[in-house]
Every structure is written in C-alpha cells, then in structure tokens.
Amino acid sequence: MNTKLISFKNVTVSFWQNDFGVHSIKDLMKHRKQPFSNKIILNDVTFDVERGACMAILGRNGSGKSTLLRTIAGLIKPIKGQITINGTFAPILAIGAGVELELSGYENINLLLSLYGRYKRNSNTIQDIIAFSELSHEQLSMPVKRYSSGMVARLAFSISIANDADILIIDEVLAVGDKGFQQKCMDKIFGIKAEGKTILFVSHFTEEVMKICNTALLLDKGNLIDSGTAEEICNKYMRLFP
C-alpha cells in the first residue's frame, strides 16, 4: 500500500479577485476593464504527508493555511500542479463549518451526516454525536443561530469526528470550547491518532501543536518556506514575531 496519503507537487492556487470593487454590472460598465484579476494565494507548494502522520500548518494570519486545507480537501482546484490523495476526508472542521444556522441541532446532525456521504447511518452514530457534544435535548431542538459559539463548535466537532474518515482536518476550532471540552477534544484527537489516522492541524497555539503533531509546515504569503518536525517549525514560527 502506498504510504503517501497526500502528495502535492508544485501546486499553485489563485482566486479571481475584483480589483475595482466591481460588485455589480453598473460598476463593470463604468470601468470597462477586465473585472477580475487572478490573485495567487498559494505559490508552487510541494509536500507529502505520510499515512498516519500528524501534521501542523503554521503561519501568520492570511498566509494561506485555510486555503491550503481547502485545496487538500478538494474544495479548491489548483491552476497548476498535481495533487494525489489516497483516502477519504472528514469535512474541514472550522468554526461553524457547514452548520446551517436556521436549522436545529438535530436537523443539522442529519443534514451534515448525509452530506458527508454517510447514507447507512444508524441511531448509534447519532447517539454518539449527542453524547460527545454534551448538549441537552432542549439545546439540540433549538435553531443553531441561538447557540453560543462554543456550543456551535461542540456540535460541529462532534458531528465531524463521528465520520470515520482517513483524514481529519482541523482549522482553529478548539479555541472556543471550554476547558472540559478542549480536554475532551484533545483526548479524542489522540485517540484518532492512535488508530493510525492522519490529522492536519491548524492552530496558533504552539503548545497544542507540539503536543499533537510530529511534523509541520510553515507558510508565509502563500509560499511554503519551511517544513520539518513540529518543534523546529514551532520555534521558527515564534521567531516570526520578535
């Protein structure tokens, strides 16, 4: 079996960006220029992730971490380069990822599980999710828009780990949970890691990163400037902010 779970080769991602604040046809008429220009977000990124690795992605705000995660998950198509993936994904776990605000907790559980492609779900899965989130029946029955941000994070995290995918992607989500839940998530992450699954982890807390991850990438302005063990990269990352 191939041990390389994810392989990026010279991947470049660019977004269309409207430079003149063109948001309507009226603006377009006024400028009469190309309404969109290409903005490079990730530039020529090359790296591999081994099966079972636990990799952190570090970098300043706006350096392209979330974009890199979305590209790995196949949400963004690169304009150049090659991506090979040999596994399945849990959805990206960002704050409030994919949660529909108008729907209740229960409805969200059903919707998201179906969207992840879990069509053979049993009531056990749902029980596990509810138990892990520690949300009460009353809370799960009300629309998510009335949740606190920690409650949304609990719901999203619980749903997303119920999915036994090969790759877990976590984008700064643990920060909003309370102490108890953070601990619980950490335990769960270690559990998932012990099962030999792969974890991609974005966080600005270097202690967390060093506890969970073995390897790391450092991004700056869309360029991959370094990769190595978690400790090395964390130190380099700290030195970005003298």
Next chain:
Amino acid sequence: MQNITRIYALSKRNIILRYKNSFAGFLWGFLKPLLYLLIFIIVFSSQVSANNYVLYATSGLVFWFFFSNLTHQSVNSIINSNGIIKSINVPTIFFPLSEAISELFNLVLTLVVFLIAMHWFGLVYSPLLVFVIPAAILFAIFSFGLSLILCSLNVFFRDVGILWTTVQPAIFYLTPIAYNKEMITKNYPWVVYYNPIYYFIELARTILYQNQMPNLSLWGICFGIAGGMFLLGYVIFNGLKNQFISTI
C-alpha cells in the same frame, strides 16, 4: 447512491427552511395561486373568451408559480450555501438541483389538490391527464437550466438576482396565463412566440383545460427549448463553478 442521499438531504433542508417560522407553512403553495386567481377573476374574466375561465387561469397559474418559485429559490442557492461549500466537498450543482427537486415536490402536491378541486370547475378526468407528468418534467428541465445560469452569474454579480426579481412580473404579464394569447398576438405576435414559457404553459393547458393530446410539434418545441436551455445552463455553470468558492 451517496449522491442521492445528499441531494435528498439538501432538498429536505430547503423545504424545512422555507416553511420554518411561518404560520401557514405549506399552505402558501396554494394560497399564492389562489390569491392571483381571485384577482384574475375580478379583472379578466369578463374580457377573456374562455368557456371555463377558472380552469383556464388556474392551469396556467399552477405552472407559472412552479417556474417562478423554482428560479426565485435557485438564484441564491449557491450564495446561501457558502458555509457548506467552504467546508464539505459536495458537487456545487447539487444546490440548485435540490432546489428544483423540492419545488417539483411542491408541484406534485399542488397538482393533487388542483386535480381534486378543479373537478368542480369542469376538469374532465381521463387517462390523458397522465401526460401532465412529462409536460411538468420538460418544464422543470427548462427551469433548472435557466436557474443554473442565474445562480452561477449571481455569485459574481449580485445584480442578477435583483434583476430577475424585477423582470419576473413583467414576464408574467407578457405570457398569456390569465388571458387569451389573441389579446397580444393581434398586435405583437413576437411577444408570445419568442417567449419560451408560453410553450410550456400551452402544453400543460392543452392537456388540463382542453383535455386533448398536444400535437407532436408542440412536444417537439418544448423538448428542444428544455434541452437547449439545460445544455446552455450546464456549460455556463461548469465554466464558472471552480471560482465560486473565492467569491462567495
């Protein structure tokens, strides 16, 4: 299989969202055409030479509202699902598609009520009524094709949604739904004959109102328009879909 579950889940979400926090909920599907029908009876019934005006107008209205709701809901389908699009890898075409499916579901309900209620207004029950199904499917394909264009352009230019809400009533009054087409064709025949929606309304109405089999050329025209619109929509949507995530 996986994808069928996904589309089903999204369609269900649409239906839940649409009627959440509304008192009459599903009834709105019927109340809207009913309200228009009342207005039409007051305004038009004396001017229009149809020997059964209620049936004539209702059969057109039911299908018009199917078209109008479907496109109206779809225009924002991509923008409104940005949370999901940014975190779960689901083919983006599922969002407008699920809108079309939930609207079809609505149409089926409306048609059942229509078939029962319109019996009192002279609707003749006959095996011919089955052909309403292919007629509705053709109209749905046409509407879905148009929605693909509207929703993908709307991601980049929000005017498209606003523009569509603005022109919709105009199209409604220019289509012979509440009145005979002769009222327009006398002076401006092109307004009717270049209007694709006219053909679909005519198709449904021939079956429901005249209780006749539409002739083959009408089926052919509808088939052609539906197929053409779907292809065009699909090509435009596919060309733009990779950049949705950067703009929503």
